[in-house]
Structures are given as structure tokens and as C-alpha cells.
Amino acid sequence: MTAAEQIVSEMMAHDSMSQWLGIRIIAISPGNCTLEMVVREPMLNGFRVAHGGVAYALADTALAFASNARGIKCYSVETSISHVKTVEINDTLTTKVEEKSLSKRIGIYWIEVLNQRNEVVALFKGVVHRSDKNWLV
Amino acid sequence: MTAAEQIVSEMMAHDSMSQWLGIRIIAISPGNCTLEMVVREPMLNGFRVAHGGVAYALADTALAFASNARGIKCYSVETSISHVKTVEINDTLTTKVEEKSLSKRIGIYWIEVLNQRNEVVALFKGVVHRSDKNWLV
Amino acid sequence: MTAAEQIVSEMMAHDSMSQWLGIRIIAISPGNCTLEMVVREPMLNGFRVAHGGVAYALADTALAFASNARGIKCYSVETSISHVKTVEINDTLTTKVEEKSLSKRIGIYWIEVLNQRNEVVALFKGVVHRSDKNWLV
Amino acid sequence: MTAAEQIVSEMMAHDSMSQWLGIRIIAISPGNCTLEMVVREPMLNGFRVAHGGVAYALADTALAFASNARGIKCYSVETSISHVKTVEINDTLTTKVEEKSLSKRIGIYWIEVLNQRNEVVALFKGVVHRSDKNWLV
Numbered sequence: 001m002t003a004a005e006q007i008v009s010e011m012m013a014h015d016s017m018s019q020w021l022g023i024r025i026i027a028i029s030p031g032n033c034t035l036e037m038v039v040r041e042p043m044l045n046g047f048r049v050a051h052g053g054v055a056y057a058l059a060d061t062a063l064a065f066a067s068n069a070r071g072i073k074c075y076s077v078e079t080s081i082s083h084v085k086t087v088e089i090n091d092t093l094t095t096k097v098e099e100k101s102l103s104k105r106i107g108i109y110w111i112e113v114l115n116q117r118n119e120v121v122a123l124f125k126g127v128v129h130r131s132d133k134n135w136l137v
Numbered sequence: 138m139t140a141a142e143q144i145v146s147e148m149m150a151h152d153s154m155s156q157w158l159g160i161r162i163i164a165i166s167p168g169n170c171t172l173e174m175v176v177r178e179p180m181l182n183g184f185r186v187a188h189g190g191v192a193y194a195l196a197d198t199a200l201a202f203a204s205n206a207r208g209i210k211c212y213s214v215e216t217s218i219s220h221v222k223t224v225e226i227n228d229t230l231t232t233k234v235e236e237k238s239l240s241k242r243i244g245i246y247w248i249e250v251l252n253q254r255n256e257v258v259a260l261f262k263g264v265v266h267r268s269d270k271n272w273l274v
Numbered sequence: 275m276t277a278a279e280q281i282v283s284e285m286m287a288h289d290s291m292s293q294w295l296g297i298r299i300i301a302i303s304p305g306n307c308t309l310e311m312v313v314r315e316p317m318l319n320g321f322r323v324a325h326g327g328v329a330y331a332l333a334d335t336a337l338a339f340a341s342n343a344r345g346i347k348c349y350s351v352e353t354s355i356s357h358v359k360t361v362e363i364n365d366t367l368t369t370k371v372e373e374k375s376l377s378k379r380i381g382i383y384w385i386e387v388l389n390q391r392n393e394v395v396a397l398f399k400g401v402v403h404r405s406d407k408n409w410l411v
Numbered sequence: 412m413t414a415a416e417q418i419v420s421e422m423m424a425h426d427s428m429s430q431w432l433g434i435r436i437i438a439i440s441p442g443n444c445t446l447e448m449v450v451r452e453p454m455l456n457g458f459r460v461a462h463g464g465v466a467y468a469l470a471d472t473a474l475a476f477a478s479n480a481r482g483i484k485c486y487s488v489e490t491s492i493s494h495v496k497t498v499e500i501n502d503t504l505t506t507k508v509e510e511k512s513l514s515k516r517i518g519i520y521w522i523e524v525l526n527q528r529n530e531v532v533a534l535f536k537g538v539v540h541r542s543d544k545n546w547l548v
Contacts, residue, residue: 011183046148053194080217238358285457320422331464354491
């Protein structure tokens with residue numbers, strides 16, 4: 001296992017919410033990650049489509065994993081998400097992460113959430129504060 | 138029950154994710170709502186504090202309830218959230234909604250998520266598209 | 275002059291863009307400021323109403339002045355703005371700033387831009403990074 | 412001239428603020444545009460680097476031109492920008508637009524502002540409302 005994989009394994013092992021969502025780690029590298037999950041009935045909202053919190057939580061986990069995979073503890077400062085396509089029960093969601101900017105203290109990530117037909121369902125932008133603490137793995 | 142309360146009751150009855158979060162409706166009026174929930178273990182992340190998706194999902198439910206409570210079906214277009222204070226297990230979270238702008242097609246809501254000490258833990262801004270469909274209740 | 279006023283005077287004296295906009299400082303205190311300007315012809319866009327950059331630049335100046343007025347050099351990390359009402363030539367715009375959150379490294383400000391009828395024309399949220407450099411005034 | 416070029420020519424001819432910024436149109440097509448400008452002294456802020464309003468106004472003009480170039484009148488609903496690299500006097504700024512999502516009523520655009528060394532200086536996301544009015548050109 002690479003250092004990036006070790007950090008994210010450790011994070012995932014303690015991440016109850018990502019486990020509840022059924023998130024699986026497909027690939028990890030410093031500043032990047034690919035995650036996958038299937039939408040189940042408890043994740044629907046009052047319109048009986050996926051709650052906005054589902055794509056958000058998936059993208060937010062991807063933000064945490066991608067940014068922390070560089071070995072520095074990172075904390076979310078500001079995130080935004082546009083829900084552009086309805087997500088249905090049994091849809092498989094995947095994340096596509098791009099690290100758009102990295103300075104000493106700030107990292108900015110663009111994350112697209114795609115469905116099983118490779119259609120974009122949500123557009124997410126995340127800003128993290130890069131602390132002065134390192135992961136010891 | 139007012140029309141606003143009827144709409145939101147119906148939404149809540151079908152909203153599996155909000156039920157999983159344990160969201161309780163405290164008050165509903167056109168363009169506004171107060172919700173409450175308690176953070177439980179399955180809602181924690183890899184740092185063993187509340188996952189960012191928890192405050193987001195609570196605020197997103199509040200956005201849906203407040204905007205739809207005016208009787209017009211509304212859909213989220215763009216949302217942003219800043220997580221400004223760590224949320225711990227057993228914290229009670231409440232929403233404070235302000236309808237900042239309302240035009241024929243667009244509504245903008247500012248939602249603060251507070252903890253049991255009345256401290257702001259998250260700042261959320263939501264933009265909804267107001268469709269041409271009404272709720273029939 | 276208070277320290278906050280001295281810092282902002284110095285910033286304003288060097289701020290060519292704010293001068294071009296005709297921004298006037300109405301009040302300054304640590305974490306807050308009230309600014310005012312009148313929309314002129316060179317600030318219009320292709321629809322012959324105020325360019326979105328006008329309300330943005332006014333709010334961004336307010337963000338810089340309010341956050342730096344605490345005596346620590348602050349830099350904008352992420353900003354968002356919703357233009358909710360058309361701004362016309364000769365409108366007088368004013369800023370209303372609220373400091374929503376302040377931690378060691380991050381400050382979050384909510385800024386409303388109002389016109390002369392006290393109507394909200396733009397809703398702005400700004401996140402700043404608080405550096406480890408102080409203003410020496 | 413294509414219809415897209417005609418629409419944007421007409422917008423640009425009336426856009427005083429874009430003219431003041433010295434924006435030049437490099438390319439236009441439906442849903443896209445490339446713009447260029449040079450930062451001059453009146454565009455600096457109190458730190459004597461480009462005011463945040465400069466990259467914002469350039470990106471906002473690009474948003475208007477790209478979205479309207481499809482032939483439907485579009486209005487900005489919500490925009491966000493991260494300023495990730497300092498912009499200096501005499502820097503040449505260019506826009507790179509991606510149309511990320513397009514539905515009947517909503518368009519979402521991701522716009523990067525680059526300098527003459529092809530470095531990203533600002534990351535902009537714009538959401539427009541697509542009205543039911545067409546451009547007649």
C-alpha cells in the first residue's frame with residue numbers, strides 16, 4: 001500500500017457515514033480518488049429521488065480523501081454543489097476529482113458525480129484548509 | 138393544519154433520508170421552517186466528528202421544506218455550505234432559515250445550522266428554481 | 275482615527291479600482307464596514323444595466339476592508355454572489371456586512387448590497403484566509 | 412458572422428464595463444467564448460495587485476457571452492469565484508469556458524481565468540437562468 005492508500009484506508013475504517021452510504025474506494029493517489037456507491041431506498045427524499053445530501057456526502061468524502069491523501073491533515077472550509085440531474089434508486093454514482101489549485105494553506109478541488117450512464121448528476125467545488133499537522137502512517 | 142404544514146407533512150412522510158437522520162419538524166410556514174435532529178454514531182466521519190453530509194442534508198431538507206411550503210414545487214439549483222464549527226456525536230442541530238429573495242422563478246435562502254449551545258456550526262446558501270407546478274393539498 | 279480606520283484609509287488610498295468605482299467609506303470598525311457608491315455609465319453591461327462586476331467589486335472591497343480592519347492581513351479565498359435585482363444607472367449602492375464566523379485562520383462574511391430604496395440587489399458570501407502578518411499602523 | 416457572433420457583437424457594443432476593462436473577443440460559439448484583457452493601473456486594489464473585481468468581471472462577461480450565444484436571453488442567478496493566484500499589473504488574462512450542464516431553464520458554466528504563463532488565477536462557476544426570450548439577430 002502507498003502512503004496515500006494507507007491514510008485513506010484509516011480514514012475509511014472510522015468513517016461511519018461513508019460506510020452507511022456503501023462507498024467503495026476504487027482508486028487513491030495524492031490529491032485524487034475515485035469512489036463508487038449505489039443509491040438505496042433509505043437515501044431518497046420526499047420526491048422519491050435521491051436526497052441532495054447523498055451526492056453531497058459522496059463528493060465531500062471524496063474531497064476529504066483526495067486532499068488528505070497528500071499526507072497533510074486538511075479540513076473543509078467551503079463547498080458548493082449543483083444538482084443537475086435527478087438521481088434514482090439503484091443508480092450507481094462515481095466521483096471524478098480534479099485538484100484545481102494547491103498552495104501552502106489552501107487546496108481547491110472540482111468533483112463531478114456521475115451515474116452509471118456516465119452522465120453528470122452533480123457538480124461540486126470544495127476548498128480545504130491545509131493544516132500544519134501531518135498524517136503519521 | 139395550514140396548507141404549508143400539509144405540504145411539508147406529505148414531503149416528510151416520503152423522505153427516507155430525513156427520517157434516517159431523525160429530523161423532527163418544529164415549525165413550518167410559507168418560506169420558512171425550523172428543523173431539529175440529534176447526531177448519532179452512524180453519522181460520523183473518519184475524524185470521528187459529524188460528516189459534512191449531515192449538516193448539509195439537514196440544511197438541504199430545510200431548503201426543500203421552506204421553499205415548497207409556499208405551494209409551488211421548487212427544485213434545488215445551487216447550494217453552498219461552510220462548515221465553521223466541529224459537530225460532535227449527541228449534538229442537537231437546529232436550522233434557522235431566512236428567505237433572502239423571491240422572484241417568479243428563483244428563490245434564495247440563507248440557512249444557519251446551530252448546535253444546542255446556539256453556536257453556528259454551518260452556513261448554507263440555497264438557490265431554488267420555482268417551477269410552474271403547484272402542490273395540490 | 276481608530277486603528278481600524280487607519281488600516282482602511284491606507285488600503286483605500288492605494289485602491290485604484292475602488293476609487294474608479296467612486297466608493298466612499300461611511301463607517302469602519304473591526305470586522306465591519308459600510309461603503310457607498312453611485313452607478314455611472316461606464317459600469318453598465320450589454321443589457322444597459324449595471325455589470326455584475328460592479329456589485330461584486332463593491333462587496334469584495336467591503337470584504338477586504340471589514341476583515342483587514344481587525345489588524346491581521348487577510349486574503350480572499352472564495353466568494354459567491356447572487357444578483358437578485360437589476361441595478362440601474364444612478365442607483366446608489368450600499369453594503370451591509372455581517373461577520374458570520376471567525377477562527378484563527380478563516381473568517382466568513384455575509385454582505386448584502388442594497389440600493390437607495392433599501393432593496394437587496396445582491397447577496398455575497400466571502401471566505402478569507404487570515405495570515406500571520408499584522409498591519410502596522 | 413454566425414448568429415452567435417452577431418449576438419455577442421451586439422452585447423459587446425453596449426457593454427461599457429467590458430470596454431473599460433479592455434476586453435477583446437478572441438472566439439465565440441454557442442455556449443462558449445474566449446476573451447482576453449490586459450490589467451492596467453486603475454484595476455489595482457489596496458495591495459497594489461489586481462482587484463478581485465477584475466477577474467470576476469472578466470469571467471462574468473464570459474458567462475454572459477457564452478450563455479447568450481445560444482440564442483436565448485440568459486440571466487446570471489448565482490456565481491462563485493476563487494482567486495487562487497495573484498494578478499499583477501500588465502498581466503494578460505484569458506478565459507477558458509466549459510458548459511457543464513444545460514437544461515431547459517438552467518445553464519451551468521465553469522470558467523477558468525488564466526494569465527500569460529497559462530497559470531490559473533481564478534476559478535469561476537456560474538449558473539444562469541435561461542428565459543423564454545430569444546435574441547433576434
